[in-house]
Amino acid sequence: MDKLMETFEKNDPVALGRVLKEVESQSEKGYEILKRTNKEKGKAHVIGITGPPGAGKSTLTSKLCKQLVNKGFTIGIICVDPTSPFTGGALLGDRIRMQELAKLPNVFIKSLATRGSLGGMAHSTADIVQLMDSFGKDIIIIETVGVGQVEFDVLEISDSVVLIGVPGLGDAIQTVKAGIMEIADIYVVNQADRPGADESVKDLKLMIKESERKDWKPSVLKTIATEQEGISELIDELERHKTHLITTKAWEKKRKERNYNRFVGRLDEIVHESVEGQFKTNPKTQSIIEQVKEGTMNPFSAANKIAEYIIKS
Amino acid sequence: MDKLMETFEKNDPVALGRVLKEVESQSEKGYEILKRTNKEKGKAHVIGITGPPGAGKSTLTSKLCKQLVNKGFTIGIICVDPTSPFTGGALLGDRIRMQELAKLPNVFIKSLATRGSLGGMAHSTADIVQLMDSFGKDIIIIETVGVGQVEFDVLEISDSVVLIGVPGLGDAIQTVKAGIMEIADIYVVNQADRPGADESVKDLKLMIKESERKDWKPSVLKTIATEQEGISELIDELERHKTHLITTKAWEKKRKERNYNRFVGRLDEIVHESVEGQFKTNPKTQSIIEQVKEGTMNPFSAANKIAEYIIKS
Numbered sequence: 001m002d003k004l005m006e007t008f009e010k011n012d013p014v015a016l017g018r019v020l021k022e023v024e025s026q027s028e029k030g031y032e033i034l035k036r037t038n039k040e041k042g043k044a045h046v047i048g049i050t051g052p053p054g055a056g057k058s059t060l061t062s063k064l065c066k067q068l069v070n071k072g073f074t075i076g077i078i079c080v081d082p083t084s085p086f087t088g089g090a091l092l093g094d095r096i097r098m099q100e101l102a103k104l105p106n107v108f109i110k111s112l113a114t115r116g117s118l119g120g121m122a123h124s125t126a127d128i129v130q131l132m133d134s135f136g137k138d139i140i141i142i143e144t145v146g147v148g149q150v151e152f153d154v155l156e157i158s159d160s161v162v163l164i165g166v167p168g169l170g171d172a173i174q175t176v177k178a179g180i181m182e183i184a185d186i187y188v189v190n191q192a193d194r195p196g197a198d199e200s201v202k203d204l205k206l207m208i209k210e211s212e213r214k215d216w217k218p219s220v221l222k223t224i225a226t227e228q229e230g231i232s233e234l235i236d237e238l239e240r241h242k243t244h245l246i247t248t249k250a251w252e253k254k255r256k257e258r259n260y261n262r263f264v265g266r267l268d269e270i271v272h273e274s275v276e277g278q279f280k281t282n283p284k285t286q287s288i289i290e291q292v293k294e295g296t297m298n299p300f301s302a303a304n305k306i307a308e309y310i311i312k313s
Numbered sequence: 314m315d316k317l318m319e320t321f322e323k324n325d326p327v328a329l330g331r332v333l334k335e336v337e338s339q340s341e342k343g344y345e346i347l348k349r350t351n352k353e354k355g356k357a358h359v360i361g362i363t364g365p366p367g368a369g370k371s372t373l374t375s376k377l378c379k380q381l382v383n384k385g386f387t388i389g390i391i392c393v394d395p396t397s398p399f400t401g402g403a404l405l406g407d408r409i410r411m412q413e414l415a416k417l418p419n420v421f422i423k424s425l426a427t428r429g430s431l432g433g434m435a436h437s438t439a440d441i442v443q444l445m446d447s448f449g450k451d452i453i454i455i456e457t458v459g460v461g462q463v464e465f466d467v468l469e470i471s472d473s474v475v476l477i478g479v480p481g482l483g484d485a486i487q488t489v490k491a492g493i494m495e496i497a498d499i500y501v502v503n504q505a506d507r508p509g510a511d512e513s514v515k516d517l518k519l520m521i522k523e524s525e526r527k528d529w530k531p532s533v534l535k536t537i538a539t540e541q542e543g544i545s546e547l548i549d550e551l552e553r554h555k556t557h558l559i560t561t562k563a564w565e566k567k568r569k570e571r572n573y574n575r576f577v578g579r580l581d582e583i584v585h586e587s588v589e590g591q592f593k594t595n596p597k598t599q600s601i602i603e604q605v606k607e608g609t610m611n612p613f614s615a616a617n618k619i620a621e622y623i624i625k626s
Binding site for chain 1: 344347348351355568569572573575576578579580581582583584585587588592602605606607608611612613614615616617619620622623624625
């Protein structure tokens with residue numbers, strides 16, 4: 001353990017990998033590591049990248065990452081796929097492209113699939129962000145797939161949220177994405193050489209103008225990720241947003257929030273495990289559960305009864 | 314209250330509406346109603362309908378519903394939209410089409426948007442299913458949008474899951490949907506007059522053949538919902554699946570599961586509220602939380618400490 005942490009502190013990527021594995025398996029050792037590495041440096045810029053399937057998230061992440069490495073930054077990438085509890089996240093990103101990235105110096109990639117509980121994904125992501133930050137990564141990119149509450153929770157960990165769209169992907173998906181639009185800090189219209197790109201930009205600008213957001217006016221960028229076009233502008237914009245966050249103290253606030261949310265998440269986990277452990281093993285609760293299943297006791301009265309056994313008043 | 318329940322038991326749809334509102338607002342009255350109506354009749358066939366945006370879910374649901382009403386069934390529809398915590402579910406289904414449906418005799422529609430907590434949606438849906446069943450609905454249709462864990466949890470409430478696709482919607486969405494595919498009982502290729510329909514059917518059949526599912530072989534139907542084509546075949550297939558469930562006792566098992574999950578859901582809610590209430594008000598916990606935010610105490614030790622205050626050992 002001590003040796004592992006020693007190599008971790010010496011910036012050995014093998015140690016980072018082992019540490020992440022321990023944390024992911026939720027072992028005692030994992031929690032010990034999280035405790036020890038708590039002194040979050042708070043230095044890393046956490047960037048969330050999202051968008052519908054087919055928008056080119058992986059390509060863009062990959063090109064962005066390469067340019068950042070060339071500029072001397074160290075990078076951590078977290079791929080989050082909340083859509084496939086059954087497939088175990090086998091569809092995460094473009095595996096081959098990602099493997100290529102992993103060969104770059106100072107790039108570390110971690111894939112994350114659902115680990116059972118609904119809230120678990122965002123908490124795991126937050127833990128990994130902390131570990132990567134503690135390890136000394138300058139920039140941490142969270143790439144996430146799909147829509148839904150889990151995506152929101154994951155994106156909320158980020159300092160800067162980038163939403164990637166493509167021209168002509170259809171109104172249906174744009175509509176579904178409406179919720180996400182409100183939390184994006186930077187909009188990217190990728191595959192901007194396709195017809196309809198300028199209209200998409202116009203639509204987005206109009207939408208931003210109409211939004212009630214006051215703290216920051218998101219900009220709309222055009223990229224052709226496959227050709228590396230627009231990537232350096234995206235980097236500049238991310239820098240500008242970071243400066244904005246620091247100036248307005250939102251940067252500091254976000255770090256406090258992150259700490260607090262990780263605490264609440266862990267507390268929920270402990271409580272949940274403890275409650276489950278108790279009502280599954282306590283003989284007094286067994287008959288209640290049987291009655292619930294048979295429909296002879298209503299689930300609400302049963303829940304109240306069992307809560308009384310477990311919670312201190 | 315007694316009067317409300319009396320009219321509810323007399324099958325007054327106005328009473329059903331009021332009851333659902335109380336339950337949705339999570340008022341004391343709502344919980345009281347859920348307790349009183351617990352005698353789930355267990356009669357209703359719960360059908361989950363899902364598919365990507367643009368596949369024609371609303372149209373198909375609407376045509377299906379009309380034919381079922383003509384056959385003399387009473388219907389409850391629950392529209393679940395887990396994608397828009399920010400917009401408050403404003404994008405739910407096709408509003409106008411749904412309003413038309415609501416004019417039919419014996420049809421009741423309830424829209425449901427995210428109510429904050431991640432797990433909350435599935436629990437609310439399960440509560441509404443119970444109420445509609447208790448009210449005497451023969452068939453309850455849960456229409457859900459999007460992908461993600463929430464969708465899974467919602468679909469798990471259903472007896473029969475129908476997955477709607479369209480020809481040529483692209484591999485990207487199909488891939489994302491891979492998880493869902495494994496829980497579908499009936500596949501529908503809608504807009505089957507569009508090119509590529511037969512290939513989609515072939516692909517799906519191949520996928521089913523390769524799947525490891527043994528309890529039930531899902532069939533693949535073609536529909537053109539706008540023209541009412543294929544709807545009666547879908548009804549036949551739903552009947553066949555229902556019979557299969559009853560014969561194999563999966564029907565009974567699902568009802569026990571539903572009761573149990575509603576209990577666990579409610580227990581989680583109670584525990585969560587109680588824990589939050591305690592750590593937000595207890596002065597002893599305040600300094601711990603401050604230290605967590607500042608990063609001087611790690612979130613995991615803090616969570617352990619606070620759990621000790623709250624949980625009986």
